[in-house]
Amino acid sequence: MRNAMIIDGKDNVAVAIEPIAKGDAVTYAVDGKDVTITAVQDVIIYHKIAIRDIAKGEPVVKYGEHIGIASQDIKTGEHVHTHNVEGHRENLEEKV
Amino acid sequence: MEFYGYRRPDGRVGIRNKVLILPASICASDTTRIISQQVVGSVTFNNQQGCAQVAPDQQLTMDVMAGYAANPNIYGTVVVSLGCENCQMDLVVKAIQERTNKPLKQVIIQEAGGTLKAIDMAVRYAKEMVEEASMLQKEKFPLSELILGTECGGSDPTSGLAANVLIGQLSDMLVEAGATSILSETTEFIGAEHILARRAATPEVRDRIFDIVHRYEKALAMVGEEVRKGNPSPGNKAGGITTLEEKSLGCIHKGGHSPVMEVYDYAKQVEPNKGLVIMDTPGHDPSSVAAMVAGGAQIVVFSSGRGTPTGNPIAPVIKITGNRITYANMIDNMDVDASPLIYGGDLQEMGEELLKLVVDVASGKQTKAESLGYTEMAIARVCNYV
Numbered sequence: 001m002r003n004a005m006i007i008d009g010k011d012n013v014a015v016a017i018e019p020i021a022k023g024d025a026v027t028y029a030v031d032g033k034d035v036t037i038t039a040v041q042d043v044i045i046y047h048k049i050a051i052r053d054i055a056k057g058e059p060v061v062k063y064g065e066h067i068g069i070a071s072q073d074i075k076t077g078e079h080v081h082t083h084n085v086e087g088h089r090e091n092l093e094e095k096v
Numbered sequence: 097m098e099f100y101g102y103r104r105p106d107g108r109v110g111i112r113n114k115v116l117i118l119p120a121s122i123c124a125s126d127t128t129r130i131i132s133q134q135v136v137g138s139v140t141f142n143n144q145q146g147c148a149q150v151a152p153d154q155q156l157t158m159d160v161m162a163g164y165a166a167n168p169n170i171y172g173t174v175v176v177s178l179g180c181e182n183c184q185m186d187l188v189v190k191a192i193q194e195r196t197n198k199p200l201k202q203v204i205i206q207e208a209g210g211t212l213k214a215i216d217m218a219v220r221y222a223k224e225m226v227e228e229a230s231m232l233q234k235e236k237f238p239l240s241e242l243i244l245g246t247e248c249g250g251s252d253p254t255s256g257l258a259a260n261v262l263i264g265q266l267s268d269m270l271v272e273a274g275a276t277s278i279l280s281e282t283t284e285f286i287g288a289e290h291i292l293a294r295r296a297a298t299p300e301v302r303d304r305i306f307d308i309v310h311r312y313e314k315a316l317a318m319v320g321e322e323v324r325k326g327n328p329s330p331g332n333k334a335g336g337i338t339t340l341e342e343k344s345l346g347c348i349h350k351g352g353h354s355p356v357m358e359v360y361d362y363a364k365q366v367e368p369n370k371g372l373v374i375m376d377t378p379g380h381d382p383s384s385v386a387a388m389v390a391g392g393a394q395i396v397v398f399s400s401g402r403g404t405p406t407g408n409p410i411a412p413v414i415k416i417t418g419n420r421i422t423y424a425n426m427i428d429n430m431d432v433d434a435s436p437l438i439y440g441g442d443l444q445e446m447g448e449e450l451l452k453l454v455v456d457v458a459s460g461k462q463t464k465a466e467s468l469g470y471t472e473m474a475i476a477r478v479c480n481y482v
Contacts (some may be wrong), residue, residue: 005257005438007256007257010468011172015253015257017438037343037435045421046252046257046336048255056376062342062345063256063345063346065288066287066341066342067338067339067342068341068342080338087338087339087340088341089286092289092290093290093293093306094295096294096301
């Protein structure tokens with residue numbers, strides 16, 4: 001059963017759409033095909049879970065856009081939230 | 097698709113038919129509350145401003161007052177002032193008349209001879225106006241007469257996954273039908289302004305999008321604040337929103353995929369038949385909704401992941417949540433459950449259902465916020481009192 005979703009192919013986090021417990025299989029669809037990882041922590045419903053390892057200083061990507069910078073190394077399957085991500089003001093005029 | 101509304105003498109179309117008892121300042125606000133309690137069919141609000149404000153703040157207050165009186169959901173207005181406030185009666189009347197030619201009466205408390213005499217005068221004016229308003233017959237109008245306000249508050253990640261996506265679909269459908277849809281909340285463009293800017297219809301609109309974001313950040317910086325201190329809020333974070341950028345990327349879905357045709361300052365008159373537009377408002381919901389209603393929005397759709405009761409004295413507010421737990425928990429407050437979108441629902445079908453609800457509400461169906469009597473509102477400001 002799919003219990004998570006990604007919004008954009010560039011995302012390195014998925015969103016839990018069911019409550020997820022440590023050790024659970026986390027399944028989300030990529031182009032219609034199921035991909036499964038293992039949760040290494042509990043993840044509250046609608047919170048984020050890393051679907052790739054994200055090194056400290058790397059951007060966290062959701063909606064295909066940067067939502068912040070990893071403030072510590074984040075492993076696949078970890079809960080991604082304020083404890084390991086910081087907001088970062090970018091100069092976005094250059095991106096237009 | 098058509099709705100039943102009220103044609104106003106200024107040519108605009110209302111979906112409610114109320115008389116506004118308008119307090120020109122905080123010193124008239126308790127008086128208008130007492131007046132409105134005496135007149136069924138009237139509405140008022142608690143105006144905490146109107147005096148001792150710096151010029152830019154006084155302008156925001158004047159624009160909300162004039163815009164409320166001009167909103168087509170209002171049949172006519174009784175302005176009540178104390179007499180000595182900065183928002184002087186003649187200024188308020190002039191500002192209203194610049195926007196509309198609807199019925200207008202004035203009561204100045206200090207000239208009337210105090211509270212009781214002012215109340216007596218205003219109640220009589222208002223009762224007469226309500227009687228006239230009650231004679232009006234509804235007519236059928238096309239959707240292109242609507243100005244939709246869009247808002248999100250108490251957001252969680254489901255807002256960006258479902259509720260705001262559904263509102264975006266509604267917005268696109270109304271734009272397609274020739275209406276105007278307003279995307280608001282400048283603080284919640286931050287981190288996503290480049291995406292909106294790419295959709296700007298002209299280079300001027302593109303520049304304005306960046307300008308309002310920079311201006312907002314600068315205004316907060318003047319008092320040593322950084323916009324991230326208030327955003328995301330504790331409730332946003334508990335729901336799973338980590339950063340302001342994430343909140344913003346979810347927020348802008350309310351604007352759908354239409355090009356951005358115009359950027360309006362806070363509470364300024366919005367043109368009908370304009371397509372998708374942006375208004376520079378705070379992320380503070382009651383003052384953002386107030387600005388869009390002052391701009392002429394007859395109806396507001398409001399997404400909330402956490403669930404919020406906020407209404408408005410003048411425009412019906414439709415509450416939409418993408419969180420199935422919130423929908424069950426806050427069923428008394430939430431009008432629409434958008435959560436099926438997360439679990440395989442069809443956006444087109446759900447958009448059509450929401451559009452049908454908008455038409456029903458425009459034609460008179462009460463929203464939950466209306467039936468519960470929620471009318472709280474606020475007026476934005478940038479500075480301390482002088």
